Amino acid sequence: MEEFWSKEFPITSVTRADLVSAGISRPVVEKLSDDEMARIASVLERIYSDHGYWEDLRLAFEIVKGEDHG
Numbered sequence: 001m002e003e004f005w006s007k008e009f010p011i012t013s014v015t016r017a018d019l020v021s022a023g024i025s026r027p028v029v030e031k032l033s034d035d036e037m038a039r040i041a042s043v044l045e046r047i048y049s050d051h052g053y054w055e056d057l058r059l060a061f062e063i064v065k066g067e068d069h070g
Contacts, residue, residue: 013041014037014040014041014044016029016030016032016037019032019040
C-alpha cells in the first residue's frame with residue numbers, strides 16, 4: 001500500500017532551450033555543464049516547492065475534478 005501513496009508522477013523538466021527562452025544568452029547557456037544544469041533543476045524544484053507548488057497543485061486538482069463533472 002505504501003507504493004500507492006509514494007508513486008511519483010513527473011511534472012516538469014528544464015532544458016538549455018528553456019534557459020535561452022528565459023532570456024539567458026545562448027553563448028552562456030552553451031557553456032553550462034550537465035552538472036550545472038542538474039543543479040539549476042534542483043534549485044528550481046526547491047524554489048517552486050517553497051513558492052506556489054501547493055497552490056498550483058490544488059488548482060490542478062480542482063481543474064481535473066471539474067472536467068470530470070463538466
